[in-house]
Amino acid sequence: MSSATERYYLPHNSYWPILGSIGLCALFVGFARLLTGANIGSTLMIFGGLIMVLMLVGWFGTVIRESQSGSYNQQVGRSYRWGMCWFIFSEVMFFGAFFAALFYARVLSVPWLGGEGGEASTHLFLWPDFIAAWPLLQLPDASQFSVAKAPMEAAGIPALNTLILLSSAATVTWAHWALKAERRRQLIVGLILTVSLGLLFLALQAYEYRHAFTELNLSIGSGIYGTTFIMLTGFHGLHVTVGAIMLMVVLGRSLAGHFTPLGHFAFEASAWYWHFVDVVWLLLFTFVYWL
Amino acid sequence: MTESVHAHADEKPPGLWRWVVTTNHKDIGTLYLLFALLMFFIGGSMSMVIRTELFQPGLQFTDPLFFNQMTTMHALVMIFGAVMPAFVGLANWQIPLMIGAPDMAFPRMNNWSFWILPFAFSMLLSTLFMPGGAPAGGWTMYPPLVLMTGDAFPYLIFSIHLMGLSSLMGAINIIVTILNMRTPDMNLMKMPLFVWTWLVTAFLLIAAMPVLAGVVTMLLTDRFFGSSFFNAAGGGDPVMFQHIFWFFGHPEVYIMILPAFGVVSTIIPTFARKPLFGYASMVYATASIAFLSFIVWAHHMFTVGMPLAAELFFMYSTMLIAVPTGVKIFNWVSTMWRGSMTFETPMLWAISFVVLFTIGGFSGLMLAITPADFQYQDTYFVVAHFHYVLVTGSVFGIFGAVYYWLPKWTGNMYNERLGKIHFWCSIVFSNLLYFPQHFLGLAGMPRRVPDYAIQFTDWNQVSSIGGIGFGLTQLIFVYIVFQTIRSGSKAPARVWDGAIGLEWSVPSPAPYHTFQEPPKLAEGELQHEGT
Amino acid sequence: MVLPGLAASPAQADFALNMRQGVTPISREIYDLHMIILWICVAIGALVFGAMFYSIVRHRRSKGAVAAKFHESTLVEVIWTLVPSLILVAMAIPATRTLIAMEDTSDPDLTIQVTGYQWKWHYRYLDDEVSFFSLLATPSDQIKNRSPKGENYLLEVDEPLVLPIRKKIRFLLGSNDVIHAWWVPDLGWKRDAIPGFINESWTWIEEPGTYRGQCAELCGRDHGFMPIVVEAKTEEEYRQWVESRKVAQRSEQALAEQEWGLEQLVERGEDVYNKICAACHQPGGVGIPNVFPALKGSPVATGPVDAHIEIVMKGKQGTAMQAFADQLSDLDIAAVISYERNAFGNDSGDMVQPAQIKSAR
Numbered sequence A: 001m002s003s004a005t006e007r008y009y010l011p012h013n014s015y016w017p018i019l020g021s022i023g024l025c026a027l028f029v030g031f032a033r034l035l036t037g038a039n040i041g042s043t044l045m046i047f048g049g050l051i052m053v054l055m056l057v058g059w060f061g062t063v064i065r066e067s068q069s070g071s072y073n074q075q076v077g078r079s080y081r082w083g084m085c086w087f088i089f090s091e092v093m094f095f096g097a098f099f100a101a102l103f104y105a106r107v108l109s110v111p112w113l114g115g116e117g118g119e120a121s122t123h124l125f126l127w128p129d130f131i132a133a134w135p136l137l138q139l140p141d142a143s144q145f146s147v148a149k150a151p152m153e154a155a156g157i158p159a160l161n162t163l164i165l166l167s168s169a170a171t172v173t174w175a176h177w178a179l180k181a182e183r184r185r186q187l188i189v190g191l192i193l194t195v196s197l198g199l200l201f202l203a204l205q206a207y208e209y210r211h212a213f214t215e216l217n218l219s220i221g222s223g224i225y226g227t228t229f230i231m232l233t234g235f236h237g238l239h240v241t242v243g244a245i246m247l248m249v250v251l252g253r254s255l256a257g258h259f260t261p262l263g264h265f266a267f268e269a270s271a272w273y274w275h276f277v278d279v280v281w282l283l284l285f286t287f288v289y290w291l
Numbered sequence B: 001m002t003e004s005v006h007a008h009a010d011e012k013p014p015g016l017w018r019w020v021v022t023t024n025h026k027d028i029g030t031l032y033l034l035f036a037l038l039m040f041f042i043g044g045s046m047s048m049v050i051r052t053e054l055f056q057p058g059l060q061f062t063d064p065l066f067f068n069q070m071t072t073m074h075a076l077v078m079i080f081g082a083v084m085p086a087f088v089g090l091a092n093w094q095i096p097l098m099i100g101a102p103d104m105a106f107p108r109m110n111n112w113s114f115w116i117l118p119f120a121f122s123m124l125l126s127t128l129f130m131p132g133g134a135p136a137g138g139w140t141m142y143p144p145l146v147l148m149t150g151d152a153f154p155y156l157i158f159s160i161h162l163m164g165l166s167s168l169m170g171a172i173n174i175i176v177t178i179l180n181m182r183t184p185d186m187n188l189m190k191m192p193l194f195v196w197t198w199l200v201t202a203f204l205l206i207a208a209m210p211v212l213a214g215v216v217t218m219l220l221t222d223r224f225f226g227s228s229f230f231n232a233a234g235g236g237d238p239v240m241f242q243h244i245f246w247f248f249g250h251p252e253v254y255i256m257i258l259p260a261f262g263v264v265s266t267i268i269p270t271f272a273r274k275p276l277f278g279y280a281s282m283v284y285a286t287a288s289i290a291f292l293s294f295i296v297w298a299h300h301m302f303t304v305g306m307p308l309a310a311e312l313f314f315m316y317s318t319m320l321i322a323v324p325t326g327v328k329i330f331n332w333v334s335t336m337w338r339g340s341m342t343f344e345t346p347m348l349w350a351i352s353f354v355v356l357f358t359i360g361g362f363s364g365l366m367l368a369i370t371p372a373d374f375q376y377q378d379t380y381f382v383v384a385h386f387h388y389v390l391v392t393g394s395v396f397g398i399f400g401a402v403y404y405w406l407p408k409w410t411g412n413m414y415n416e417r418l419g420k421i422h423f424w425c426s427i428v429f430s431n432l433l434y435f436p437q438h439f440l441g442l443a444g445m446p447r448r449v450p451d452y453a454i455q456f457t458d459w460n461q462v463s464s465i466g467g468i469g470f471g472l473t474q475l476i477f478v479y480i481v482f483q484t485i486r487s488g489s490k491a492p493a494r495v496w497d498g499a500i501g502l503e504w505s506v507p508s509p510a511p512y513h514t515f516q517e518p519p520k521l522a523e524g525e526l527q528h529e530g531t
Numbered sequence C: 001m002v003l004p005g006l007a008a009s010p011a012q013a014d015f016a017l018n019m020r021q022g023v024t025p026i027s028r029e030i031y032d033l034h035m036i037i038l039w040i041c042v043a044i045g046a047l048v049f050g051a052m053f054y055s056i057v058r059h060r061r062s063k064g065a066v067a068a069k070f071h072e073s074t075l076v077e078v079i080w081t082l083v084p085s086l087i088l089v090a091m092a093i094p095a096t097r098t099l100i101a102m103e104d105t106s107d108p109d110l111t112i113q114v115t116g117y118q119w120k121w122h123y124r125y126l127d128d129e130v131s132f133f134s135l136l137a138t139p140s141d142q143i144k145n146r147s148p149k150g151e152n153y154l155l156e157v158d159e160p161l162v163l164p165i166r167k168k169i170r171f172l173l174g175s176n177d178v179i180h181a182w183w184v185p186d187l188g189w190k191r192d193a194i195p196g197f198i199n200e201s202w203t204w205i206e207e208p209g210t211y212r213g214q215c216a217e218l219c220g221r222d223h224g225f226m227p228i229v230v231e232a233k234t235e236e237e238y239r240q241w242v243e244s245r246k247v248a249q250r251s252e253q254a255l256a257e258q259e260w261g262l263e264q265l266v267e268r269g270e271d272v273y274n275k276i277c278a279a280c281h282q283p284g285g286v287g288i289p290n291v292f293p294a295l296k297g298s299p300v301a302t303g304p305v306d307a308h309i310e311i312v313m314k315g316k317q318g319t320a321m322q323a324f325a326d327q328l329s330d331l332d333i334a335a336v337i338s339y340e341r342n343a344f345g346n347d348s349g350d351m352v353q354p355a356q357i358k359s360a361r
């Protein structure tokens, strides 16, 4: 207990947080200005974004250096693990809000508008021509929206994407085994495979979005079906992107010879995140595309 | 990195810069507390505008739109700017001291959690000067009304995103600190109750804040990107917003009260000189309240026209919360029972908390009775309820905590006489301020109105007088705090003779770095175990 | 100081300390529920605070009290978990009964559709072809403290909702813009009016009288200025009122068939403007900067007349400017547009005939 190196590592003054706050603030104020049609909105956003990138690279760089220099003991590692778990839990709740919106629309609001569940008057007096259905293509009042021609099929790209993400979960686990068994080649191959599968997934999703926008006329403005479809898959895609970047960093660090069978928090965190993104996709596939 | 683990000597950069870059939990705790005080005054000034306008029927000083802006901003500033940061500040100062940790688990992230806040609130407050004015749709931001906000709208949304991010990182930090940084001798069931309540609160934050972030994002896309979450024409429903919002909103109110429960559970045993009664049941009650808080949200929405079964479910689940909360109240009373009590200022706040919070809880229970809520909802009865739990509950809890630990933080004793004056004025004025609001609500005065029918005049005048009095009283508090920081008699390590716990084993003021070695728990070092 | 306040409340109902008993069987049930819970809370409060203050007085160190050592007792902890639970059950039973009764909107004798607008109520009697808007009648001089306030300050309307007594009246509540809530305390409930959906509720009024209420959900700038007045009449008087309403509506329609002169139109338009439009665009057409555009010198009110007709009839999506086509008659729309084009120094001399509006529909 008393040997100095076993003490909890406490970093000293740091400039990264305040830089991050400035970056975030610039980013958001820029976005707000863009949305309200004020000037220099996009410039501010780019400026803020660059600061954020600088901050993240700098901050994580510092952490990696500290880790490599052996400043962290096991207790620090445990802190990081707990931190990551709770962060992922918060992400689960974030997605939960959007899934809640999806279920609310499917189970409650759309049927109500169609006259079910004691809402006969709503239907009779306000939307007499509306027929409830899911996926919702015929809207109660289409005049404000760009109506979609057809729903997104589950077979085809989405099914393929499911397969891709599931395989990437397998490859990242395979890489993890390798890391623990100190088989560096397998570790690197596994990570390369995982990252590639992730990128393939994103490419396919981009293609699918194009199909949705151009051929199906399905967009965020196509009523609640399009809204939930785009918001859920969009946020998921964003998370896949973040996960892929994390894995790329881990790949780079593996190439640089970081990580030991006992100390590889960054790897674990990225892998957990990747599995989380995977599970979200399975739910998405089931409730957004399939059922 | 060359900073060696030995370099823990106090290296504080000179001047204000120190506060910007610090990673020390005590510095950051101080920052949080001062920020909260500032916000309390800003939010309070807005409430003074409200109360002055309501002193008489007729429009006196404000345009109705500006009045609505004041109501909305008052609530947002008080909740997200004053009460929550104050509790995080207390957590920052006290949790490492109480569990024998050298600092928070993630000191750098701790700095970031704080330093997002000034930016978030600058953004929010700047909306007051924007075309179309500040948000005026109530702190609950119900669409479609809130979608009609002027240029302020995206700033409102983004400032909430920032506050959410700050609370989230703060909560992760606290939860990990508690789970991973305790001195090895302290298992979970030996933790001080303040630590326990914060553990549960942090969990509530992590579960609730992302939901708020999600739902305001939906507002943003509905306004700017053509989505139809809250628009029936596209298959959505404005009420959907309310469900998701209150799924966050109800846990949020317990986020603002659980740490105060922890404070009271710490203060009462100290001044009763008797171990806390029913430590284990306190822990279980806290956990049950947290669990229940996730299944009662729709009690804020009884009048939206839910199916009967839903109304019944939410009525019953809400009523249930009275049971674990009652357990807490009874335990506090039993702790006092046959104690050897003295009544220093912190104890006075704690006792008044027990009484006034219970009154607020009673009106909460009345609101939970659905048919009766059809009358109470959106009247001043609700306003009275939540100010009893929030002001005479949470804020009084914070006052108690500040008086209790201020000598530990500053090394100086506050002025007991002034403290008592602050307390008694607050008690008298806050009840003058809020108690008549029950009558107003029952008699039929709606909330969020700048003007009212003449039969409501008398009680509004009483309430406004109470309000101004209560506001002025808080100036005493500021004086006391700054006087204590600058002068005052030196405080001993164990400031209160009945005080037990690790934080009292270090000198006052607490050194910049404490517990670099995990401390051993001496016999009788835990408050609830009895000596 | 707090308990006596609570205890005094029922006795002094005249001083508006307590909930109103109301004039329907349900409102009385709710009042009783309210009183039961209130007294239970007072009793529990008396016990808990009593015990606490006893202990504060007796067990203080200055009186030489020595602290006891006990710090738990499973038995009492179980008791004070169970007893409150039982009390809660006792409260829940009558509450459930009342709630079930309130939700039963079946078999009404008549149905009224209530629609909230920023900031007025619209009533439609589905069984008789009668419908009208109901607006705040308090003059703005009283609100601005320029003249003394009347007895029913802020609780008076131009056209009250007239209802028969001793009939089961079903309400269909909806909204045209944002969420409002329809609340008359004497009827015992409020219910939100939500755009895009219809909520149902019902009442059964026991005695004739005038019952006043207000919008109870924040709905924008003039939320505090959209009162509700219900006039409950006997069946007979109620029928008479319905018939006279119908006659009035017919003669109104006849007026719209005529060709109108500019002066008449402007004169009528001024009334419409002050009643309906001035809430936002303000008397004198000056608007509120960045919130409600000024009509004085506005490009729309001085430009081509078609654009003016268009925005008044169709409104503007996503803003507070509503579509007035369904709210106002052809005549009133024609009149208000003519007024706006000639008032506030917009002296264009333009004139819009009711027939023009009719064809624009």
Ligand code: HEA
Binding pocket: B140, B253, B254, B256, B257, B299, B300, B318, B319, B321, B322, B323, B325, B326, B327, B329, B357, B358, B359, B360, B361, B362, B363, B364, B365, B367, B368, B369, B373, B376, B377, B378, B382, B385, B386, B389, B390, B393, B394, C041, C044, C048, C084, C085, C087, C088
């Ligand atoms: C700190 C914040 C806080 C706390 C702790 C509470 C606690 C409670 N609240 Fe409150 N509430 C708010 C903050 C809070 N509330 C806010 C801000 C709003 C308004 C939001 C808005 O619309 O802007 C609100 C609104 C609100 C409503 C909606 C009213 C409406 O809009 O119509 C309801 C309805 O059920 C409610 C109920 C309760 C209940 C049952 C409790 C319970 O937790 C209380 C439990 C405590 C007790 C009951 C007392 C002690 C118990 C005993 C001594 C045991 C024995 C007692 C019995 C058996 C009776 N609250």
Ligand code: HEA
Binding pocket: B040, B041, B042, B043, B044, B045, B047, B048, B050, B051, B071, B072, B074, B075, B078, B079, B083, B137, B138, B139, B140, B383, B387, B390, B391, B394, B395, B433, B447, B448, B449, B450, B467, B468, B469, B470, B471, B472, B474, B475
């Ligand atoms: C923790 C939260 C919190 C706190 C601490 C307070 C504190 C106060 N609140 Fe607030 N309030 C809310 C949360 C809170 N409130 C919420 C959530 C709402 C609902 C909003 C909505 O409807 O959307 C609300 C709404 C609300 C209303 C109803 C408005 C309406 O419906 O239109 C009123 C009216 O009286 C009110 C009054 C007050 C007063 C007088 C104080 C006082 O306790 C404040 C005292 C503090 C000070 C005054 C500052 C310090 C002193 C000075 C600055 C010195 C100078 C002072 C003078 C000039 C006298 N509040």
Ligand code: CUA
Binding pocket: C116, C117, C119, C179, C180, C181, C215, C216, C217, C218, C219, C220, C222, C223, C224, C226
């Ligand atoms: Cu309509 Cu408030």
Ligand SMILES: [Cu+2]
Binding pocket: B249, B250, B253, B296, B297, B299, B300
């Ligand atoms: Cu609640």
